[in-house]
Amino acid sequence: MKDKLLRVGTTYIPVTNVELSSKWYVDKLGAELSYIDKDKAIINLASQSFFLVAANENQSANFFDCNGVERFSLTFEVDGLEALELLNKDFKENEISVGEIEDRGHTGRNFVFYDLDGNKFDVWSELSPTFKKKFM
Template identity: 35%
Template structure:
């Protein structure tokens, strides 16, 4: 049996290739992601949505109501409903205004100094996401 080195210095995981998002209705969610976020469908059924740089979001219809949201005291106060994913954008104001125009549940844009501008929103299934713009570029 080959011995495994215990002090790995190089990360063994390269990047996140795709993400799986639980949704209540595949068709309604695919339409929402297209209409509200401007994502394109990779497959006709809408189960794969493509981001601007080609990453995939798999929309998977759940058998019960479930989101990747969770509660923590480690982020923004006690019992904070945490998001599981952050989307980087080039124009946070445009994204925010578009979400507002579609009556999406969202929090105000927050200027976090050198960490950039950010806000959170929820999709049609209640999945909470984080949006971030790097203003230091």
């Protein structure tokens, strides 16, 4: 196969209120709003586009693994443990629903946070070496 998938361009996130959610992502996470209508908003965050799509209540991007544990479908990266700790503190100060920093038995540390609709996201202290090399 000659052609390869080169990057993830867009992630779709279900939300119950597009306007309220887009404001939350902009105000709380520093996303950039590039488009909004009644059914969707397009935000740019962490070098990617996200579509916040109007969905029915109790929808989320989360899933349950084979052991019944609710999982996130997306992990954000930061550059190091200090950056992770500062972000965790900032999220708490900005009243984002956020978990404690965890040691999951692999390189780096993580914590989870939730948006207004309960979409669960992960943050990892290990920035991809490829991203570092290309963009930093």
